[in-house]
Amino acid sequence: MRGRRTMDTPARVLKTxxxxxxxxxxxxxxxxxxxKFVVNYFRLRTVPTWVLHQYRVDIAPEEERTGTRxxxxRSHQERLGGYIFDGTVLYTQSRLTTQQNPELTLTSSNREGTVFTITIRHVGQVDxxxxxxxxxYNLILRYCMTALGLQLVGRDYYDPAAKISVPQHGGMELWPGYKTSIRQHESSILNCVDVTWKVMRIDTVLDELRKLHQRWTTTEELEAAFRDEVAGCVVLTKYNNKTYRVDSVDWGKNPASTFDWRxxxxxxxEYMKRKYNIGIRDMKQPLLVSKASTRDRRAGMAEEICLIPEVCYxxxxxxAMRANYRLMQELAVHTRMDPGKRIQKLMDFNQKLLTNQQAVAKLKMFDMSLENNLVTVDGRVEVAEQIICGGNGTTKKTHDWTRDLRxxxxxxxxxLDYWVVLVPTQLHADTMSFITAGLxxxxxxxxxxxxxPQIVKMQSGNAGEYSKVLDKVLDQSQPKLIMCVVLGNRAEVYSAIKKKCCVDRAVPTQVIQAKNVTKPQAARLSIASKVAIQMCCKIGGAPWTVSIPLSDLMVVGFDVFHDNKVKGRSQGAMxxxxxxxxxxxYSTVTAHRTGEELSTNLAASVVCALRKYREVNDGRLPGRIIIxxxxxxxxxxxxxxxxxLNNVKVALNKVYNGQDVKMAYVIVTKRINTRIFTNERRNAPPGxxxxxxxxxxxxxxxFLVSQSVGQGTVSPTSYNRMPVVNVHKTV
Structure with a gap:
């Protein structure tokens, strides 16, 4: 089912x-x-200075379940003394072996009476x-979280005892949990803690397959629908509490298929019966295929892991669930926590660590203790920028300045003198009212x-009809913009419109859902203002600006999208x-499968952007570039x-041909666990x-808080500036 894991030594954080x-x-x-701010970190009060011995642990016959290992x-605790064991790597405060005999062999039995041989090999010393x-530190903390009754699911710990049932939406559960990370910060070792949630569906993947069986009659349709349903999804196997990303479905294999095991x-x-005492009922179901990541393959895991849908959750x-407004609102009641509630959850979690007997004993064994309160830090709030509109008009310096744009x-x-609106017949009257009294x-x-606009009425409003009508419109004329009013949030319709107008035919489009054109007049005017701004931008206009103190500046943004359906395929957008x-x-999109392709494409895209900059600025290149x-x-x-970064520097040197250019290269990370609050337990303000x-x-x-939220807790963004050498100058 999966290969054996070997120890993977982490690398140090690269100094920038x-x-x-x-x-x-x-x-x-x-x-x-x-x-002054409060952050979701707890300081490590006592910093131990022990020397640890590191060992590799092998168990025969093979046993992959970490809990069983x-x-x-654990039956040899007296012999081992104080230790930390993650299932493969063992750390002890005293040395168990000698230089002459670096191995220690022990025997132990599981609950069923099977005898195992445990081989402990000395790897090195951790100073x-x-x-x-x-x-x-993190291994010790994870032990303490287990002592609190939390359950490891994937990489994080969750509390199944505090689960929240959401039965009216197909049956699902919300498990609250915690993300933790102890690491060295500026002058202290800190434990970052944040609240997280895991959506656990009570149905198995086999249940999903049976539902599709009722909807599709032909084998080809069923296989295609099931592949689309599960490809890219993450499933949980409860027998070992591991999560896997499904890459494909193997219809040529079923639970009766065989593989080589020992x-x-x-x-x-039979493997499931022997290893986990789980009986498989449906012997005709196909197998799910999960391809191991590069990191897992380095750790000894098989390249492909076969999973049985019946035991995958x-x-x-x-x-479809994300498009269900009521469901998302119901989940948000629990998951979208305001700062006060989030801080209280963090304090309660930390208090449990400080009072649970097993956790306290483990921390004490390694001379560790945590402070009671969250860390406070000195920071600053940058003054809001002045938004400049046409005619040198300005808006109020508030976080919700868009209201002042009207x-x-x-x-x-x-x-916009010639544009076309495609609208289903039943929405014609509402759409006309939205355009004349709103837009x-x-x-x-x-x-x-x-x-x-020119109005074109549609009959069904499906993806195929939009494609045909768009072709007909664009064959007859060249509108500056096409607006498409669609029935609901239908991904296939949106994709068909964008493919036709972005890939096949170059014309700006504005897609708007039916619910937005049928709202009351007061609500429609707010939506209409935002839509009008988007439409103006799409035909070459600009809504506003801010004062930019640096002259001759080009700002570049680059991000990567990873395809959920096809592993290894990614798109870079600049x-x-x-x-x-x-x-x-200037914008461009490039496809790549490897890091080498990405770095080459990025450098080439920057060169294309510089050429465009020179074209619209009378032959002048930017003197400063921030990426x-x-x-x-x-x-x-x-x-x-x-x-x-080196590829970008080489490309710049070729374009500038010895001219001075200043460059800064900044890595932006939005998905972080850091949260920043005011002393009054409110969100930190923008800036x-x-x-x-x-x-x-x-x-x-x-860290920078660059947004304001009306509900929940605001997330800051991390910025890490890279060292730039051998470029003419840096910003």
């Missing part, structure tokens, strides 16, 4: 902080007010300050001249500003610096910056 930088803290000025070793030292041919059903939400002229308005009124107030107002952009790079994991940073205490001492990094 310049040696000459004594502090990362920005100055407090009239444009940045000092502010820990049980087998204070080593990267693995911090990893041990030198013998055994069926998948769906996790997460389907597209009645103000756009920065660069355009004339055109809002556009007029913004100095956006919007003429009456945008680059072309003018001082940051209102005109914001999203979609980079911690382990990819060395590659970004050594390969990707809040934290660049000390919780930042990484090895990085040139900071």
């Amino acid at each position: 902080r310049p040696d000459s930088l004594s502090t990362k803290q920005g100055a407090i000025t009239r444009d940045a007010a000092a502010q 820990k049980y087998l070793l 204070y300050g080593d990267y693995a030292y911090v990893q041990v 030198g013998e041919q055994i069926s998948f059903a 769906c996790t997460g939400l389907t597209d 009645g103000k002229p756009l920065l660069t308005p355009k004339i 055109q009124v809002a556009a007029s107030g913004m100095n956006f001249n919007m003429h009456d 945008v680059a500003s072309l003018d001082q107002a940051m209102s005109r952009y 914001y790079r999203d979609g980079v994991g911690e382990g990819q940073i060395p590659y970004v610096i050594t390969t990707e 809040s910056v934290v660049d000390d205490v919780i930042t990484d001492p090895e990085k040139y990094d900071f």
Whole structure:
């Protein structure tokens, strides 16, 4: 079913902080007010200085269940003393072996009486300050979380005892849990804790297959529908509490199919019976295929893992569920926690760690203890930028400045003199009312001249009809923009429209759902204002700008989309500003399968953007370039610096041919667990910056709150500036 895991030694965090930088803290000025914040970190009160011995543990016959492996070793606790064991790697405070005999062999029996041989091999010594030292902290903490009754699902711990049932939506459960990470920060070792949730569906993948069986009659239709349903999904196998990403379905195999296990041919059903005492009922179901990641393959896991749908449980939400407004609102009641409630959950969790007898004993065994309260930090709040509209008009400096846009002229308005609206017949009257009493009124107030459109009525409003009608319209004329009114949130219709108008025929489109054109007049005007702004931008206009102090500046943004259906296939998207107002952009999309392709494509895309910049700026190149790079994991940073960034520098040198150019390369990370609050247990306001205490001492990094939320807890963004050398200058 899966290969045996071997020890994978983690690498150190790559240093990006310049040696000459004594502090990362920005100055407090009239444009940045000092502010104290509370963050979701607990300080490690006692920092132990023990020396640990590291061992590799092998168990024969093979036993892959981590819980059973820990049980087998636990019977030798007196012999081992204080230890930490994650299922493969063992850490002890005292050495168990000698240099002459680096192996220790023990025997132990499981609950069924099977005898196992445990071989413990000395790997090395972990000294204070080593990267693995911090990893041990996390292993100790994970043991404590198990002591609290939390259950490991995937990589995080959840509380099944506190699950919330949501039975009216097909049957699902919400499991509350915690994400934790202990690591060295600027001057202290801190434990970052955040609340998380896992959507657990009570139906199996086989249940989903049976539902599809009732809808599709032919084998081809059923197989295609099932593949589309499960490809890219994450499933949970409760027998070992592991999660797997499904890549494909193997209809040529079923539970009766055999594979080689320990030198013998055994069926998948028999394997489940022997290993987990689970009987498989449906012997005709196909098998799911999960391809191991590069990291898992390095750790010894088989390249492909076959899973039986009958014992796989769906996790997460389907597209149909996400489109269900009532379901999402019901889930949000529990998952969208305001700062006060989130802080209380964190405090309660930390208190359990400090009072649970098993957890306290484990922490004490390794001379560890945590502080009672969350960490406070000194930061600052940057003054809000002034939004500049047409005619030098400005908006109020508030987080919700878009409300103030009504009645103000756009920065660069355009004339929409010929455009077409495709609308289902039953929505014709509502759409006309939305256009005349909503869109055109809002556009007029913004100095956006919007003429009456040509209306094309649709019959069914399905994807095929939209494609045919769009072809007919574009064969007869060249409208500046086409608006498509669609019935509901239907992905296939949206995809058909965008494919036809972005790939096959180049014409701007504005897709709007039926629910937005049928709302009451007051609500429609708010929607119409936003839609009018989008439409103006799509035909070359610009809504607003801010004052940019740096001249000759190009700002580049690059992100990566990973295909859920086809593993290894990704798309890179880049945008680059072309003018001082940051209102005109060059954009491009490139496909890639490897990191080498990505880095080559990024450099080539930057060159294309520079050519476009030179074209629209009378032959002049930008004197400064800031590249914001999203979609980079911690382990990819060395590659970004050594390969990707170097490719960009080489490309710049060729384009500039010896001219001076200043460049900054910044990695942006949005999916982080850090949360920043005010002392009053509210969300940190937009513009809040934290660049000390919780930042990484090895990085040139900071946190910025760049948004405001009406519900829940705001998420900051992490920025990490890369070292740029051998380029003419840096910003």
